[in-house]
Amino acid sequence: MTDFLFFIEVVVAGLLAGTMYSLVALGFVLIYKASSTFNFAQGAMVFFAVLAFVGFMELGLPFVVAFFVTIVLMGLVGFFTERLVLKPLMNQSEDTLLMATIGLGFVLEGLAQAAWGVEVRRLDLGIGDFPIPWIIDSTGLFISALDLTAGLVAAVLIIGLALLFKYTKMGLGLRAVADDPGAASSIGIPLGNIMLLVWTAAGIVALVAGMMWGARAGVQFALVDLALKALPVLIIGGFSSIPGAIVGGLIIGASEKVLEVYVGPYFGGAIEGWAPYVLAIFFLLWRPEGLFGEKIIRRV
């Protein structure tokens, strides 16, 4: 029984940690849906946003103000990205755009480090990274408060974004642009504004993801590498699906922990580093478009 309880605990911890990957993947999906751009810089945006946030806090700004100032800053990043990177590269192949966003990622990482330095910073959200007592008492499971918060925040963000897409005029425009940018702009939907909105939304998601990661592992450069793990998440979930990002994150989170605990010891441990990628490869062989993605049809 205790074995089973331990297994549940591993799975739950994995699922909750997976929501953190989902948060990074979510920003990715937002941009991909609206502009068919694989935004490789999403990881760098996470790092940039949370470093800016901590930087503003250090200047003495209160939590809420720093949060909103960072959002404005991410909006600016989105604005300049749209103007300087995406617009000149319109109608280029997806891979050209991908390489450009790799460049963008390096620019953001460099700017963040130039502005706020390289030392590891602690971020205290007032939520401890320790098991919640009442859950231990009632079920015997050890579940970290931070994990649980990340899960709740992810849920709120997703519901919010889903509502935004479904019921607002902006959301309608966004879906139109995602469907066919040319047709959308010909009926008067402002492409630039929509892109700005999407990049700002991706920036907010990046900030939230960065705050969660930062509270756990410290605000540091390693966040960029952690964010790379959002890529296998996207492959499993599909690049164009918000539910896919969530489910993919959960699958990666849970399987990574289960593999680490039950299979890892046979290989000397620390297989977390590559297990998600190998998992993604097997997934690719089975369903290249991901669980929720649209089927890719290519013609000569």
Next chain:
Amino acid sequence: MNSNFLFMGYTRSDVINLVVVLAVALILIPLTIESDYWYASILIPWLCLALAAVGQQIVMGYAGQLALGAAGFMAAGAFACFNLILRVPYMPFPVALMLSGLIAAAFGVLFGLPSLRVRGIYLMVATLASQFFIVWMIDKFGWFKNYDTSGIITAQDIVIFGKPFTTPLEMYLVVVVVVAVLTILAINMTRGSTGRSWMAVRDMDIAAESMGISLLRTKLQAFAISAFFCGVAGALFAFTYLKSLEPVAFDIKLSFKILFMVILGGLGTISGAFIGAAFILLFPVVLNSLGNNVFHGAIDATIISAAEQVVFGALIIVFMIYEPLGMTKLWENVKQRFRFKREPKATLPKPQVT
């Protein structure tokens, strides 16, 4: 490849270029440059990384497969070479070097398999698996590191036909010969039917397949040859530049660097690999000496390394927008302006990674 194995199929200017480059590399440089710094810190790493970039160029610039794991294959090559020399008695260095390239090539085939089903960023993620897996494997299994616990293993001396090559100049000569041979091989391949198949697959794989080019064979061949180049480059890098073997030297950052060399240098050209490698390697050196000499250390080292990142990233964007064919194309343009009217050269199809 077999039809024009040596000089056949080359124009006279190709042969002249080759002779000039070899003369400079093998005679002029050893005669004029005396400072060890130049060999040990600039020429050797440049040639090693350029060779890895040639490997990346083959898989990405020629075969059009967006792979991001060059450093993983380099690690495989480096540690294969270390173990071959360590464990096989009387193993000559050149043989060990080639064998380690072949071992890396085997990994290349294994991790190239996903390319048969996926492309673009999907493939990139799949090849990231190789990067993380290979480095993890070397790190975790003590056998590869000969149960060394310090994490850093000193590389063995290079001995060829009983003669040790230990000074920077001697090591440089070894590197030049290996890189020259492999580069000529790469140029031959890209000009022959092998390279034509790669480019056909790059430009439109479905069309290439319907013309009778086997995607399986072509893609896996590109991955294998690319990994071979990276493997040999990794072994040279470890034995002549780092002079030690540590898995962390071959992390994802190195893979990105090699990717940048290829993109900035120019996709689909062998010379692009060399130009890109020179730029990526020299730019930080220039920036650092600028910081030291012009601003007298007034600028923080953090800022300098951050500036380096910003410049690399911004250049990628600028090149993607204005000159997707990279610095090689810029150089061609400059040459074109000063060239008198000559017969137009036959041009290869323009690369476009799709």
